[in-house]
Amino acid sequence: MNTIEEKLWNYIDGTCSEEERKAIDILIAQDEVYRRKYEELLALNQEFSKMELDEPPMAFTYNVMEAIRAEHAQQPLKASINKRIIKVISGFFIVSIALMLIMVISSVHTGGTANISVHLPDSLRLPDIKNYLSKPVLEGFLFFDIVLGLFLFDAWLRRKSVSKQV
Amino acid sequence: MQSKLSDIELIEQTLTGNQAAYADLVKRHQRFVFTLALRFAKNREDAEEIAQDCFIKAYRSLSAFQRQSKFSTWLYSIVYTTAMTFLRKKRVDTDSIDDENTYIQLENSSSSHDINSAENKSRSYYLNQAITQLMPDDAAIITLFYMGEQSLDEISKTLGIEANTVKVKLFRARQRLKEKLEHNLKHEVKELI
Numbered sequence: 001m002n003t004i005e006e007k008l009w010n011y012i013d014g015t016c017s018e019e020e021r022k023a024i025d026i027l028i029a030q031d032e033v034y035r036r037k038y039e040e041l042l043a044l045n046q047e048f049s050k051m052e053l054d055e056p057p058m059a060f061t062y063n064v065m066e067a068i069r070a071e072h073a074q075q076p077l078k079a080s081i082n083k084r085i086i087k088v089i090s091g092f093f094i095v096s097i098a099l100m101l102i103m104v105i106s107s108v109h110t111g112g113t114a115n116i117s118v119h120l121p122d123s124l125r126l127p128d129i130k131n132y133l134s135k136p137v138l139e140g141f142l143f144f145d146i147v148l149g150l151f152l153f154d155a156w157l158r159r160k161s162v163s164k165q166v
Numbered sequence: 167m168q169s170k171l172s173d174i175e176l177i178e179q180t181l182t183g184n185q186a187a188y189a190d191l192v193k194r195h196q197r198f199v200f201t202l203a204l205r206f207a208k209n210r211e212d213a214e215e216i217a218q219d220c221f222i223k224a225y226r227s228l229s230a231f232q233r234q235s236k237f238s239t240w241l242y243s244i245v246y247t248t249a250m251t252f253l254r255k256k257r258v259d260t261d262s263i264d265d266e267n268t269y270i271q272l273e274n275s276s277s278s279h280d281i282n283s284a285e286n287k288s289r290s291y292y293l294n295q296a297i298t299q300l301m302p303d304d305a306a307i308i309t310l311f312y313m314g315e316q317s318l319d320e321i322s323k324t325l326g327i328e329a330n331t332v333k334v335k336l337f338r339a340r341q342r343l344k345e346k347l348e349h350n351l352k353h354e355v356k357e358l359i
Contacts, residue, residue: 056200
């Protein structure tokens with residue numbers, strides 16, 4: 001059961017229910033003991049609210065930033081990955097693949113008269129892809145794709161909700 | 167001069183590599199973080215170490231900050247866990263200092279020399295003295311509620327306990343603080359007589 005003090009603190013903090021608040025309003029107005037206790041706690045509450053924060057040393061911010069620099073703590077940040085570098089690398093590969101494709105296409109004879117015959121060495125045995133593409137493998141691959149798709153979709157939704165909050 | 171940007175904006179800038187933005191964030195929260203650390207450590211050197219450690223930890227995991235709560239709530243939870251770890255470590259290093267009386271002795275021995283007379287002691291001085299005599303948990307909860315302007319729900323997130331438990335703990339902490347304050351004031355009056 002709540003003591004008078006506990007009820008009054010809840011009343012001061014505004015954490016009691018509407019019914020309790022009304023009941024305490026009446027008690028404060030009519031009961032001298034309640035009124036005095038309320039005034040005492042209210043004064044104490046105001047005093048607590050006026051407490052001042054302690055001041056850290058002057059060089060505190062400098063020391064923190066120095067420690068961060070010293071530890072190379074910026075590495076885990078996503079900011080450390082320069083997007084331009086990634087774009088340049090991916091651009092290089094895209095251009096290379098495109099050039100290779102152009103070269104291959106341009107070297108193909110489209111006249112239809114060419115008789116291309118490819119002779120592979122007898123010792124070379126190419127694997128039969130059909131053997132590897134069995135039903136369980138395909139199902140597993142499909143399942144992995146679905147899980148990956150859901151994971152990426154979830155990540156996208158999270159990013160979207162974060163940007164909304166901002 | 168402190169930045170007018172919000173905490174979230176400063177975090178965004180920090181994540182794009184702007185360390186000056188994080189320095190602004192440190193400047194904004196350092197007083198409270200230091201005060202909260204002081205509630206646990208009971209001396210300025212240790213409090214500074216804890217507070218510094220907290221800001222470094224927060225920087226390291228800034229990209230993991232979910233923004234579902236205020237940055238301050240998240241930061242204070244780091245302060246709480248760091249301070250608790252610090253206290254545990256210190257208890258191993260030294261003889262038990264978890265006895266409440268020890269805190270009183272520590273406080274009295276460190277502060278008595280710089281106080282000349284009762285005249286220059288304001289009531290806020292006695293209040294600060296009383297809060298340093300509280301157990302770390304009590305002092306932290308009072309600090310979070312009154313100085314950090316944290317709601318009961320936010321304190322529950324910071325300390326990792328139920329909001330109702332916070333309410334009960336806050337009530338008890340306030341009672342103990344009141345007792346300490348009354349005790350200190352009575353003691354001072356006796357000394358004067």
